[in-house]
Amino acid sequence: MLPDPLLHLVELLARLPGVGEKTAQRFALYLVAEKSGTAQALGVALHELGQRVKPCQRCGNIAEVDEHGKAICLVCRDTRRDPALLCIVAKVQDLLAIERSGAMRGRYFVLGRLLSPLDGIGPDELPLQKLFERISGDGVREVIVATPPSVDGEATALLLARELSARNVVVSRIASGVPHGGDLEFADQITLGRAIEGRRSIDSR
């Protein structure tokens, strides 16, 4: 029923994360019907994207390609940041979330994936060699492992802690517990268990 160019577009849109065939078709029909030129503008933006935006060569964050064809992100360019403090995250979205918190004054390293035996992702699939080079090259002394508090995230954190312990760096893990504004009544058992395990003394001086 649909013309070929549209079917092809639907197929490509269905590759987007969380987008199925039906949603992709909805997107495609919207793009055909709307009149303000979104389809064209999106086409141009995607074309430019490939040429102007790449993962940062140092940390994996997204970066604009400079005139020499190099891609170094804004965080890695920021000389006010502490090069000895490195925060390891699973994906760029997590890096952006931490940046929004304003709590990180060091730099980042994006793993891109987590250990996941079920999906066949073992230690060899992680960019550990690149991480070690980064740590020795930058003289990193402290590593904060900010992988998510999920099964895969914890497994990855353990692996990183073990691998980095021999390299003379202090390794820490972000705290896991009841989120700010969260209700204890509705927190799951594991979260509450972690909140109690990770309790801190209140300084009431």
Add this chain to the structure above:
Amino acid sequence: MLPDPLLHLVELLARLPGVGEKTAQRFALYLVAEKSGTAQALGVALHELGQRVKPCQRCGNIAEVDEHGKAICLVCRDTRRDPALLCIVAKVQDLLAIERSGAMRGRYFVLGRLLSPLDGIGPDELPLQKLFERISGDGVREVIVATPPSVDGEATALLLARELSARNVVVSRIASGVPHGGDLEFADQITLGRAIEGRRSIDSR
């Protein structure tokens, strides 16, 4: 935090129906990171879309542009269809759904929008003139109004019935009731009311 070309892409993706800022950012980051060339392919597909696919000049369904620059959809090209039977739908998705049912042997007219006083869409915003021309030009004798059974859809159906009654066509409305496989227990009051109101005698000969 994000480079300009990416922010621009996020802004465009957020125009897609049901996509907010966060989802758009997720799409954009996926497109930057993935390596099989989806971003480029999507850019090309969107560029082609604007040139090869347009709303059908006769009914508003999507159509592939032919070598003469004309856009006539497959339904309008299909000479086995009854030109005297016209089904009016709100949007292309509804046309595709009816086509999948295989129950419509006539042609279509896509309104593109429904009466919606709250959104400032009155009768003047509907393509009524084009509809009338279609009806007289094609010699349409029967019109099935297949706008959705919502407040806006019903209002539009009433308007169409009133406008078309003077034009010597039989106007009918699609049935509304408990859907096939649906459970009466969980059907809402209005649906049940319609199901009873629209009851049909059982032919048990």
